[in-house]
Amino acid sequence: KSSCLKLELLRQGQKLSDVDFLVDGKRFEAHKIVLAAVSPVFLAMFESGMKECISNEIVLTDTDPEGFENFLKFVYSGGLPDMKHVVTLVNLADKYHVLALFDLCVDFMGKTLNECNVSERLQLAELHGVASLKTSCLDFIRDHLESVSSSEGWARIVGDLRLTSQVAQALQSTPVETTTPEEFVQVSETKELVCQTPVKTVQWSIKWATVLNHELLRDPASP
Amino acid sequence: KSSCLKLELLRQGQKLSDVDFLVDGKRFEAHKIVLAAVSPVFLAMFESGMKECISNEIVLTDTDPEGFENFLKFVYSGGLPDMKHVVTLVNLADKYHVLALFDLCVDFMGKTLNECNVSERLQLAELHGVASLKTSCLDFIRDHLESVSSSEGWARIVGDLRLTSQVAQALQSTPVETTTPEEFVQVSETKELVCQTPVKTVQWSIKWATVLNHELLRDPASP
Known part of the structure; x- marks a missing residue:
């Protein structure tokens, strides 16, 4: 006007x-x-x-x-x-x-998610409580895990247990290639879940963590 | 917005x-x-x-x-x-x-002219210098002279030499029935141009005044 x-x-x-x-x-x-x-x-x-x-x-x-x-x-x-x-x-x-x-x-x-911004936007979606944006980000991460996990912003997710847990849950729906239980134990024990680990291992680890209801995936806000 | x-x-x-x-x-x-x-x-x-x-x-x-x-x-x-x-x-x-x-x-x-408001609106158009509204009003008056000239608002036009002159000029384009030159002389001399005179006489008088370039029709703003 x-x-x-x-x-x-x-x-x-x-x-x-x-x-x-x-x-x-x-x-x-x-x-x-x-x-x-x-x-x-x-x-x-x-x-x-x-x-x-x-x-x-x-x-x-x-x-x-x-x-x-x-x-x-x-x-x-x-x-x-x-x-x-x-x-x-x-x-x-x-x-x-x-x-x-x-x-x-x-x-x-x-509408403008990419490998470089999706981590920050997931963090913003969480901060401001926007479920729809959170879902879009998680879907994007699931579909582009390799590139997102090698982006600079990935540290934002790794540094935040709540976000890590949400990403992990989103990844459950992707096909996971097999790896050894030892790899999972190694990942979950060091707690370096996603950062310096190959994507396949991460996916596998997350799947196992889910199955085992491992503390790695427990919502940090719950008791 | x-x-x-x-x-x-x-x-x-x-x-x-x-x-x-x-x-x-x-x-x-x-x-x-x-x-x-x-x-x-x-x-x-x-x-x-x-x-x-x-x-x-x-x-x-x-x-x-x-x-x-x-x-x-x-x-x-x-x-x-x-x-x-x-x-x-x-x-x-x-x-x-x-x-x-x-x-x-x-x-x-x-867009909402009628017999009751057209005189006031012509006056407003003149006051605020709106040529388009003035034309609409004058056209309306020309086409509905009988009813407008018997409306309450008509006094606004009769009381204003400049408006009277403009109405007169607009009426030139309407077909005029004949009347006697004596009637015109009577109208123009008394200067009671429009108010207590039958419409036909007014129209005829205006026509004659135009032809004669009579002072009745001269723009009061001109020297």
Whole structure:
């Protein structure tokens, strides 16, 4: 809508702003009513007597300037943000409950999975509790285990017991080539489950772990 | 757009407003940035040091509360306003240069002409300088002269030399029944051109006035 485009133009022109954000030393001028219109978190913040509300300056330490600029652009114009910043955007969208942006990001991430990003996206899906994206990531990992497990991002999964367990469960549905029980024992005892082990061994190990209900596969959140 | 709908909800909930309007004793809470986004007049007003800007209270004496409420509704949501208030709306849209609303109103007025409203709408078209609406009104009057000239609104045209002249010119294109030159002289001398005279005589008089380039038809704005 043209009135939304004009809100964004006024923001870019730094007209009539009533609240500032500081991100990594960069200042962003904004308008409480516009932020409150898309975010119940901002509405509550500005209606309350929080210190941000009184000083009209909000310092953000958990985001980056370029990503935040894209966040504001979406908030003001509703237009598609630059998805180069999707990780920052999904984090801000979740933090401030901007549902439309959150859904956009989740949709985008699910449709553009590759070997390099799937591990991070699985982690984000877990962090933000998005079942649909989690399923897409796990399916992708199952179908591309060899390349994903040799990618840089794989360490994110290996370093997280909960994610490791979920990947393992997803792998159950793939055909597994046989290997020796000794290999499984070796893997499960060292707990270096997936990282420096050949894929076939991992698959086999996971299958065995499942069968044995091995602690390797137990959900770390359960007692 | 949903973000626009939420701006309107915040307005209705009187959240975070930073400027008030007073219309006939009724108070309307609003937001400078939203008004400025649709109106260059408001933008200039709020950016300047005008007294309205400092007191954050604007008293309007040239509008009515119901019409103004509909004006704000359009400004915030972009949704179709209640066209029962079209006269107030077109005046506000012109005053504050809200072009989208102005065009909506003009379009609506042109499409819903009838014997009762055409005189007022011709007057509005003249006031706001809308050639297309003026043409529609004049065409309507030419085609429905009998009923329009017996309507209550007709006095608006008769009371305005410029409009009278324009109606006269429009009537030139209608077939005119003959009458006597004496009748024309009578009409033109008393200057009671249209009001208490039979329609046929008026038409005939106008035709003659045109032929004679009589002062009755001269544009009152010309020297």
